[in-house]
Amino acid sequence: MSEILLEVQGVSLAFGGVKALRDVSFDIRKGEVRAIIGPNGAGKTSMLNVINGFYHPNHGAITFKGRTRAQMQPFEASRGGIARTFQNVALFKGMSALDNIMAGRTLKMRRGLVWQMLRYGPALAEEIEHRHRVEEIIDFLEIDAIRKVPVARLPYGLQKRVELGRALAMEPDLLLLDEPMAGMNLEEKEDMSRFIIDVNLHYGMTIALIEHDMAVVMDLSHRVVVLDHGVKIADGTPDEVKKNQGVIDAYLGVVH
Amino acid sequence: MIALGQVLEVLIGGLMSGVLYSLVALGFVLIFKASGVFNFAQGAMVLLAGLALVRSLDLLVSSGFSPWTAIILGIGFAAVIMAITAWLIERFVVGPLVNQDGLTLFMSTIGVTFVLEGAAQMIFGSDVYPLRLFPTDVWLLFESHFPGGILVNKLDVWGAVIAGILVAGLAIFFQRTKTGRALRAVADDHLAAQSVGIPIGWIWFVVWLVAGLVALVAAIVWGTKLGVQFSITFLALKALPVLIIGGLTSIPGAIVGGLIVGAGEKIAEVFLGSPIGGGIEYWFAYVLALAVLLVRPQGLFGERIIERI
Numbered sequence: 001m002s003e004i005l006l007e008v009q010g011v012s013l014a015f016g017g018v019k020a021l022r023d024v025s026f027d028i029r030k031g032e033v034r035a036i037i038g039p040n041g042a043g044k045t046s047m048l049n050v051i052n053g054f055y056h057p058n059h060g061a062i063t064f065k066g067r068t069r070a071q072m073q074p075f076e077a078s079r080g081g082i083a084r085t086f087q088n089v090a091l092f093k094g095m096s097a098l099d100n101i102m103a104g105r106t107l108k109m110r111r112g113l114v115w116q117m118l119r120y121g122p123a124l125a126e127e128i129e130h131r132h133r134v135e136e137i138i139d140f141l142e143i144d145a146i147r148k149v150p151v152a153r154l155p156y157g158l159q160k161r162v163e164l165g166r167a168l169a170m171e172p173d174l175l176l177l178d179e180p181m182a183g184m185n186l187e188e189k190e191d192m193s194r195f196i197i198d199v200n201l202h203y204g205m206t207i208a209l210i211e212h213d214m215a216v217v218m219d220l221s222h223r224v225v226v227l228d229h230g231v232k233i234a235d236g237t238p239d240e241v242k243k244n245q246g247v248i249d250a251y252l253g254v255v256h
Numbered sequence: 257m258i259a260l261g262q263v264l265e266v267l268i269g270g271l272m273s274g275v276l277y278s279l280v281a282l283g284f285v286l287i288f289k290a291s292g293v294f295n296f297a298q299g300a301m302v303l304l305a306g307l308a309l310v311r312s313l314d315l316l317v318s319s320g321f322s323p324w325t326a327i328i329l330g331i332g333f334a335a336v337i338m339a340i341t342a343w344l345i346e347r348f349v350v351g352p353l354v355n356q357d358g359l360t361l362f363m364s365t366i367g368v369t370f371v372l373e374g375a376a377q378m379i380f381g382s383d384v385y386p387l388r389l390f391p392t393d394v395w396l397l398f399e400s401h402f403p404g405g406i407l408v409n410k411l412d413v414w415g416a417v418i419a420g421i422l423v424a425g426l427a428i429f430f431q432r433t434k435t436g437r438a439l440r441a442v443a444d445d446h447l448a449a450q451s452v453g454i455p456i457g458w459i460w461f462v463v464w465l466v467a468g469l470v471a472l473v474a475a476i477v478w479g480t481k482l483g484v485q486f487s488i489t490f491l492a493l494k495a496l497p498v499l500i501i502g503g504l505t506s507i508p509g510a511i512v513g514g515l516i517v518g519a520g521e522k523i524a525e526v527f528l529g530s531p532i533g534g535g536i537e538y539w540f541a542y543v544l545a546l547a548v549l550l551v552r553p554q555g556l557f558g559e560r561i562i563e564r565i
Contacts, residue, residue, distance in 0.1 A: 054447070074450035074451060075450060075456075078450075078451060079453055083451070083452070086447070086451075090445050090451070091444075091445065091448065092440065092449075093444050094443075095441070095444065102437060103438070103441045103449075103454075104452050106437070106438055106441075106452055106453055107453040109434045166452060170452060
């Protein structure tokens with residue numbers, strides 16, 4: 001078994017009286033695709049928001065790359081190597097696809113403001129180097145044709161792709177995908193699945209994803225966590241989870 | 257018969273004062289572009305910057321500094337005041353409102369306006385203070401071609417040069433630097449910006465600082481023209497039609513809008529004013545803005561907003 005990259009320990013999160021997460025623990029191993037599934041309102045997105053620092057849990061802690069913290073700020077998470085996409089695409093709408101992906105390089109750019117303004121010396125070299133990496137990502141995601149188009153004008157499926165590109169540009173250790181295939185047609189889903197598999201296999205990137213399409217989840221993921229009403233009800237390989245009575249009940253309802 | 261010389265003189269004078277409108281409008285555009293906030297406090301920031309500058313200058317000169325040292329120290333002091341203001345606004349006003357609606361943020365800047373106006377006058381005084389950083393005499397050009405020549409204020413020329421440098425610098429800053437890109441990113445989506453590791457608090461501080469420095473430049477030019485006084489805050493009102501004409505999100509729009517308003521109102525006043533009784537200068541800009549709103553609501557250079565339904 002490969003080493004553990006991220007470990008969620010007894011995390012609870014409440015909004016007033018609503019308990020979004022109750023004592024949830026699981027881990028994500030380096031290099032795997034980890035799916036988080038569950039019915040609507042199960043707390044999946046809340047879980048991602050906790051990992052990424054948008055929400056601060058009331059109890060519990062998260063160990064990431066050997067460092068345990070009760071909470072962190074979003075920019076600490078991204079600095080530490082966690083990137084994400086959003087359930088409802090969150091792109092910089094006024095900017096081109098290229099600029100959106102370049103924005104993902106923000107943390108990697110080091111040169112001073114004045115040099116960047118003058119486009120001179122090391123700053124120019126740095127800009128060119130980052131541009132190269134971004135062009136590689138654009139190539140990989142097959143979005144060459146739309147690189148200069150303001151993203152607000154792109155169809156939804158392509159917007160999702162640009163968003164994935166922005167997250168990849170951060171070269172994260174852990175990539176969080178919140179419903180990467182929501183609202184897509186079959187062809188777009190197949191493309192997106194292919195990208196996710198490639199990212200995982202060729203770049204060895206660790207991925208945690210939320211997805212509703214069970215066929216996709218079973219195909220893509222190595223291990224699955226199932227949440228229901230904020231409680232973890234199952235954890236294991238896709239096959240194990242599929243046979244789990246609790247999971248079947250949660251999805252189909254139970255006769256009392 | 258209207259003499260060509262007179263037309264040119266009015267046009268140049270109008271364009272030059274238009275540059276000054278542009279300077280104030282720029283402050284609005286910057287904050288709006290970079291944070292999605294319509295900053296009602298821009299006029300108050302001009303007042304604060306002007307008062308801080310003129311009062312520290314008086315103090316430095318009366319305590320025996322040479323004029324140049326006093327000017328440099330005075331501008332430095334005013335810049336520090338604007339930086340502190342930017343930090344306070346980020347820390348206590350807009351910082352806690354991250355991820356809130358644009359309207360909520362707009363309301364908070366109305367509060368900031370009153371606090372700044374009150375605090376500025378309480379600390380630095382509320383009289384009219386003359387500011388003399390630029391020559392205020394005039395050139396007479398082309399005297400051989402036109403009877404009496406064309407009269408141009410030196411101050412207006414200085415104002416235009418300064419505005420040009422400022423705009424070029426800002427354009428490069430926005431387009432080329434990662435901070436500029438981060439600013440545009442934050443304006444579009446707070447959450448997404450945070451997720452790629454842009455520290456939103458720092459970015460907002462930079463935005464307010466830049467707006468404060470633009471306010472300082474506007475204060476220097478306007479203060480030399482009119483003296484630093486409370487009525488400088490009403491400049492913000494003149495910037496509104498400029499913004500509507502040019503478009504809220506466009507730096508070139510702020511410049512062109514200012515020029516159109518400046519030249520238009522002077523020409524209208526001089527050549528249309530007497531037949532219909534004068535005073536056109538005071539309302540011309542607003543009527544023009546209204547006309548633009550009817551024809552092109554996003555302004556001449558604004559981004560067309562397409563909403564998916």
